[in-house]
Structures are given as structure tokens and as C-alpha cells.
Amino acid sequence: MVRQGRPTITDVARAAGVSKGAVSFALNGRPGVAEGTRQRILAAAKAMGWTPSHRGRALSTSRAFAVGLVLARPPELLGADPFFPAFIAGVERVLAERNQALVLQVVTSRRAEEDGYRRLAADGRVDGVFLLDLRIADPRIALLEELRLPAVTLGRPDVASPFPAVLVDDRPGITAAVRHLVELGHRHVAHVAGPDHFLHGRARRDAWENALRAAGLPPGPCVPADFSAAGGAQATHQLLDLADVPTAIIYANDLMAMAGMAVARERGLDVPGRLSLTGFDDTELAAHISPALTSVRTDPSGWGGAAARALLDLIEGDGGADVEMAPAQLVVRASTAPPPTPHQSPRPAGRPSRRPGRSIVTAAEIGDPS
Amino acid sequence: MVRQGRPTITDVARAAGVSKGAVSFALNGRPGVAEGTRQRILAAAKAMGWTPSHRGRALSTSRAFAVGLVLARPPELLGADPFFPAFIAGVERVLAERNQALVLQVVTSRRAEEDGYRRLAADGRVDGVFLLDLRIADPRIALLEELRLPAVTLGRPDVASPFPAVLVDDRPGITAAVRHLVELGHRHVAHVAGPDHFLHGRARRDAWENALRAAGLPPGPCVPADFSAAGGAQATHQLLDLADVPTAIIYANDLMAMAGMAVARERGLDVPGRLSLTGFDDTELAAHISPALTSVRTDPSGWGGAAARALLDLIEGDGGADVEMAPAQLVVRASTAPPPTPHQSPRPAGRPSRRPGRSIVTAAEIGDPS
DNA sequence: ACCGGTCGCTAAACCGGTTTGGAGAATGCT
DNA sequence: AGCATTCTCCAAACCGGTTTAGCGACCGGT
Numbered sequence A, B: 001m002v003r004q005g006r007p008t009i010t011d012v013a014r015a016a017g018v019s020k021g022a023v024s025f026a027l028n029g030r031p032g033v034a035e036g037t038r039q040r041i042l043a044a045a046k047a048m049g050w051t052p053s054h055r056g057r058a059l060s061t062s063r064a065f066a067v068g069l070v071l072a073r074p075p076e077l078l079g080a081d082p083f084f085p086a087f088i089a090g091v092e093r094v095l096a097e098r099n100q101a102l103v104l105q106v107v108t109s110r111r112a113e114e115d116g117y118r119r120l121a122a123d124g125r126v127d128g129v130f131l132l133d134l135r136i137a138d139p140r141i142a143l144l145e146e147l148r149l150p151a152v153t154l155g156r157p158d159v160a161s162p163f164p165a166v167l168v169d170d171r172p173g174i175t176a177a178v179r180h181l182v183e184l185g186h187r188h189v190a191h192v193a194g195p196d197h198f199l200h201g202r203a204r205r206d207a208w209e210n211a212l213r214a215a216g217l218p219p220g221p222c223v224p225a226d227f228s229a230a231g232g233a234q235a236t237h238q239l240l241d242l243a244d245v246p247t248a249i250i251y252a253n254d255l256m257a258m259a260g261m262a263v264a265r266e267r268g269l270d271v272p273g274r275l276s277l278t279g280f281d282d283t284e285l286a287a288h289i290s291p292a293l294t295s296v297r298t299d300p301s302g303w304g305g306a307a308a309r310a311l312l313d314l315i316e317g318d319g320g321a322d323v324e325m326a327p328a329q330l331v332v333r334a335s336t337a338p339p340p341t342p343h344q345s346p347r348p349a350g351r352p353s354r355r356p357g358r359s360i361v362t363a364a365e366i367g368d369p370s
Numbered sequence C: 001a002c003c004g005g006t007c008g009c010t011a012a013a014c015c016g017g018t019t020t021g022g023a024g025a026a027t028g029c030t
Numbered sequence D: 001a002g003c004a005t006t007c008t009c010c011a012a013a014c015c016g017g018t019t020t021a022g023c024g025a026c027c028g029g030t
Helices: A009-016 A020-027 A035-047 A054-061 A075-080 A083-097 A110-122 A139-147 A171-184 A199-214 A229-240 A254-266 A284-288 A300-316 B009-016 B020-027 B035-047 B054-061 B075-080 B083-097 B110-122 B139-147 B171-184 B199-214 B229-240 B254-266 B284-288 B300-316
Strands: A066-071 A101-106 A128-131 A151-154 A165-167 A189-193 A222-224 A248-251 A276-278 A295-297 A329-332 A360-362 B066-071 B101-106 B128-131 B151-154 B165-167 B189-193 B222-224 B248-251 B276-278 B295-297 B329-332 B360-362
Touching: A009 A020, A009 A035, A020 A035, A054 B054, A066 A083, A066 A110, A066 A300, A075 B083, A075 B284, A083 A101, A083 A300, A083 B075, A083 B083, A083 B101, A101 A110, A101 B083, A110 A139, A128 A139, A128 A300, A139 A151, A151 A300, A165 A300, A171 A189, A171 A199, A171 A248, A171 A276, A171 A295, A171 A329, A189 A199, A189 A229, A189 A254, A199 A222, A222 A229, A229 A248, A229 A254, A229 B284, A248 A254, A254 A276, A254 A284, A254 B284, A284 B075, A284 B229, A284 B254, B009 B020, B009 B035, B020 B035, B066 B083, B066 B110, B066 B300, B083 B101, B083 B300, B101 B110, B110 B139, B128 B139, B128 B300, B139 B151, B151 B300, B165 B300, B171 B189, B171 B199, B171 B248, B171 B276, B171 B295, B171 B329, B189 B199, B189 B229, B189 B254, B199 B222, B222 B229, B229 B248, B229 B254, B248 B254, B254 B276, B254 B284
Parallel strands: A066 A101, A066 A128, A128 A151, A151 A165, A189 A222, A189 A248, A248 A276, A329 A360, B066 B101, B066 B128, B128 B151, B151 B165, B189 B222, B189 B248, B248 B276, B329 B360
Antiparallel strands: A101 B101, A295 A329, B295 B329
16 A cells, blocks of 8 residues: 555654654654664655654644744835845855744734734744844834744844844944045035934944044034935935035935935036945945945845844754844945045044955955956 | 643633534634534633644644745845845735745755755645746746645746746836837847846847837847846946947846946946936836936736735635736836937837827826926 | 434544653673 | 663653544424
8 A cells, every 4th residue: 555645753663663752762863762773763764755744843842943034114115125135045044054944024014013923923933033123122122022932133222132132233334434435535424314213224323423523523414214215315305405515425225325326416416526425235236336336335144144043042042142243344436536625634533544454345355347 | 820831722622611622613613513602612712812823733734824935046136136025025915814924945056946845845834835937947847746835836837837827927018118219219229138047038038029020120139147237237238349239228127227327327328318228127216316217117016915815725725727917017217218310210000109008107107206 | 202313512533743651671780 | 690770662641733423412393
């Protein structure tokens, strides 16, 4: 009689002439099974192509062998932001090694986001989750605690958090951008920020402000936007309508910077001749627009890998420590140049040299098209 | 004594004074349980906050209550392509309604892709999968058949397929783009295509070729690229290096078109004065670059929703029919204009009027910035 | 009053693993 | 040899649901 369907542990046990328990022990490398028997069992398993049923295992061990990610960005932004796919790719690389799966949830409203976590927890679909896009006084931390759902945050929350964090620091990149512009002679450096309630948006803005102050300059105007191209364009219009037009704008992401570049062009302002622009993310496209966009390179895929490792370690019981990631780096391209009216370049104290060092690299070094 | 952990069906049964079976029947709305008893059971369940364990149910019903998606694009492309996030968002909307989850796998090599499906099937993690980016003679169809994994394809495969398809047709969009350019007077319309092995890349190319022939024009040069900005830039260089430089280029996606626009600018070619360009996807950014990009709008989110519905129906047993989606639409913006040397506009037979009809819309109509 | 059928429910088997308690054999030690 | 210890393995319980077989009560019809 031909057995139909997948073989079960019982079939293997019968074939190897042992009990179910023995097969389980042999498979999981537990002691208490003679080496010869173990080999015989494994051979039988392989012969009949048996893989332990994930469902059976999940039930008996109360584990899901999966982790979750709830994305709560508006759909139009999701598509434009290169962050998530890269992050997820990094996550997957690690998960695949450990035979875990990623359960994704995309929601639009904040209310739905909470439900998303609740459902993930209630269904026991996942053993842990990633917490991205941290917000000021993020309520999700308490929620996850209440749900007893292990988590790893991307960035350090501003509230007490029991969860390990993957420490990403956007500030050095922004600081380097400001310094770069100041060195070029800019004195009116504006900022188009991300939404106020995001911790990372706030961090970029603070870094911009602090770097300007450190250079002895007053922070220029700052207008918060929403990371979308439309928002970037609108913010740029606002800045260029000011009486005292900035000579440089630091955008919180590439998408807004690219839209801003178009706005400048439409208004007849040469970039970088009259206006310098910098982005953030270093999208693939950044190097391929004209002029090529000076941007801050981050490593979302690396973050994803680190976050996945941290989360799995946390779930396994060991780990729980924060992991620090390399700081973001400025990539200098063609969208930045000295300002139009040649100021006496202020040369801030210490005059950071432009050598490609920790936080500034040139386009050529990273293989940009010539 | 306080029960710890989540209540189980046994707890509910005890509380309601009935057997496990009765609770199960009541919950699932099966006949054979008196109305009064049913109410009592449901009340007890609600009182103690019981939700049936997904794991227990999965084991006993041999269902995963989840569907899978294996993404096999190179990482750098994943980030740049707005397709996936939008598709996934559409999928999620439907899955959430039906209390199903999405298991995502991102792989890089084609070998890993096959393993991805095999693992998904072997682990029983999903009840079905989506099949995207169909290729010529796609081997995955046979693989999924062998794995007995229900699937829904996006587009109609070129091989016999037992799976329902969500029929998306990129061709009308490309056809409209060609017609638009021909109407403007272009006679040398080139194409920067996607990779040859993709069915949709091939379809766009065929549409381009056929539309030109239909207009009585010889197909211009066509260079296949890889959907990346770098690829688009390189392809554009190739085209502009030709002795007979085309006056218009149709790109298979926005990303390549944007990179191409930058290349043209760097070479001193005015867009659209000397060269007209069209994209595909209608990325958010397309409307916000300068000049704004004429592009073909698709509806990946709608496709995702339709695909999810089709897949769930297939899994449930009903359904299995193909579902047809609205054709892609051309959105005319500022990157297209009459060619430099004013040809006698050939006015192809029938002279399709430019009224915003089935497959052409103007930027204003879709709320583009003025 | 008897009989056949339907209704409402319970007990138990089942899905496919993991884990525990203990039996029996082999080994070590005196 | 006798006893304690260790090793190897099995049987059975368990995870939390679904599903089947079947039992008793109630119903209407003759």
C-alpha cells in the first residue's frame, strides 16, 4: 500500500523500528539516543523524505517559528520609500538561515496598527515583532509589553523600554552634511524635516540644528513635511518664498530632495549654482539624477539583519542586548556647491578636513558612475 | 485559582457546562446545537476572552490560514520598485478581512527562489502563493503543481497553467504612449525594455513594436535593461550614441526613465525639446521631477487585492476563474513634446483624438500639482 | 403503547509533533 | 556476585482545536 500525503513522525518511527519519541530525540540532537540508532533513524527519515510538520511542532512547543512586522505607513509612501524592502531583505537573510518565517502586516490607520499587533499576538502567529518608525512617547511599547510579545526596536525609544534596540544613528550623516555645506561657505542652511512625531525625523532635525550651532550659525528655517515627493515639493516652495531665501536645503529623505530639486528648477534656480540640496537614504536613483544628489547613505538591509538576529536571540532566551550600527555616511555628489554670493568662508573651529574619513565619502569611492 | 495563560476551548466548555465539541460547533456556526446553548457558550467565551488557538486549529484542519509571497528580485531593485509595497498593501487589505496572514520571503538567487517555495510548502506555512514576475516558460508553474500548492498568477502565463490568473495588461498603456508620441510627430521612437525573460517586459516591448507598426513606422532601436536606474542610464547612453538618434524613448519603468532623463540632460539634450521620454508605473515622484514625467499608470494595489481574493477563493474551493483588471492608462505630463525637426505629422489613419478617454488621461485630471 | 426519526449533546479519536516517567539492559564499583 | 548507576528506549500524556460515532430524550404518527 502506498502511503499518501506526507510521511509523519509515526511512519518514520515504524520504518526505523523505534518509537515516536526516539525519532523526535534523534532529530533534535538530544542525548539519550545511541549513535547507531540515531543514524538509522535519520537514514529512514531521509529515505522517506520526512520533514517534521511545522504545525505539529508549533502546537506542541507553543512556538510559531515566525516573526512579525507591522507596517503602518500610508500606501503611497510605502511604495516610494526604499527603506522597507531593503530592511525586509536583510531580515529575510537571517530568518532563512534559522528556518523562520516573516509575517507581514500592512495597515493604514494607527488604530489598525494596534489591532495588527493584537491579532498577531492573539493568533500566536509570531514569536516576536519588529518595531519600526518609533514615535515620541510611543504607545506601542506598552502595548507589546501588555501583549507579552518580544520585540526589537529600530532605534532607542524615548520611553522606558524592556526591549533590545538596534541603535541606528542618523545624526552623524546630517552633521556631516551640514559641515560639508558650511565648509562650502553656506550660512543659510534650511531643513525639510520628516513628520514631527517620528523619533528619527526629530533626530535628523536636532542634528541639523546642533551642527549649525556648532558652526556658530543660527539654524535656518525648518519646515516639517511627510517624506513624500508632494510634501517635499510643497515645503521647498515655502522655503523659496521666504524673504531670506536659504542657499542650501537639507532634506530628511531623498524623495523630498528630488522633488525639491525639480521645484528649484521650475522656479529657475540653478542647482547647485544658486541652491545646494542634500538628501537622505542614498536611493539608487540619487546617483542617477542630474545633478547627482549628495545624500546620506544608510544601511537598512544591514539593520534588518541585525534586528532579526537580535529578535531571534531574544526569543531563544539568550541575548537581549542592544546592538550598535555604523553611523550613516555622507556621499558627496553634484547637488552641493559653494553658495552664489561668495561669503568669506567661516571655516569653523577645527576645520574638519574633507578627506574621506568616517562620515564623508566621495561618489567615486562607492562606485558611482563617472 | 487564577488560570494563567490564554483560556482554551476546554476552559470555555467547562464554564458553559458543555463539552469541547459543543463549543467548537457553536463557534463555527454548525447546526446541531440548540440556540439557547449556543448563546450561553458564546457568552462564556466572550466573558473569558477566548479566541480559538490558531495553532490548534491549524493542526487539526491541516490549514495554515496564511498565503505566501516569494520575492526574487535583486535587493537594490526591490527598494527602488514601488510595485511590491503597493501590491502587498492591496493583498493585506483583503487578507485582514478574512483573518489570514501573509508570509513573505525575499530571496536573491533563482535557486533560492525554488527553495523558498519548497520550504513554504514543506512546512505547510501557507495554503497558497502568489506568482509574480512571470517568466518565459516559467518553471515555477510546474514546481507549484508538483508541490500541490494552490497559486494565482499575476498575468497569464505562456505555458499551460492550472492556476487562475489576474489578468493585467500593460500593453494598452504602452500603445497609448506610442500613439501619443506619433501624434506629436515622432518617427524614431526607441524603447528601453525590461529583462527579456520577464513576460511583462516582453509584453511592453511587443506593444511598443506593434503600435509603431500600426502607425506605419518601423520600430526604432530597442535595448533591454534591468529596470534599475543604472541600467536605464546605460541604455540611454547606448541609444544616444547611435548615428540615428531617436527623438523619443519609451522606458519600461519610471526609474529607468528618470535616469534616462538625467543622462539626456548631462549630454545637453533638452527634454522634451530634443528628446521626449515616457515612463511606466507612474511613481509618486514622476509628477514631481522636472520636467514632469509622462508615464503609464497601473494599479498594483488593486491587483494585489484581486489576487488575494482569487487565491483565497481558490483555497476555499470555490472560484478558480481568471479575473480581468482595467488596462493601464497613459498620464501625459511635460516630458513629451513634438520632436525638434518638425516632420509633417503623419496623422495615422483614424487619428485617435487626444480626448481623455479609455487609456489617456491628462495630468490635471488625476490631481497633479499645477 | 409502540416505533422510527430527529434533535442536542458527549465521549473519544485525531491532527503531528514534544516531553515525561519509568522499564529493562548494560555498565561500573566494591 | 551484588548493588548502584547510567544508558537506551518505549508508552503515554500533552498541546488545542475539529470531527465522528453514538446515546438518550423527545417528537409525531399509527
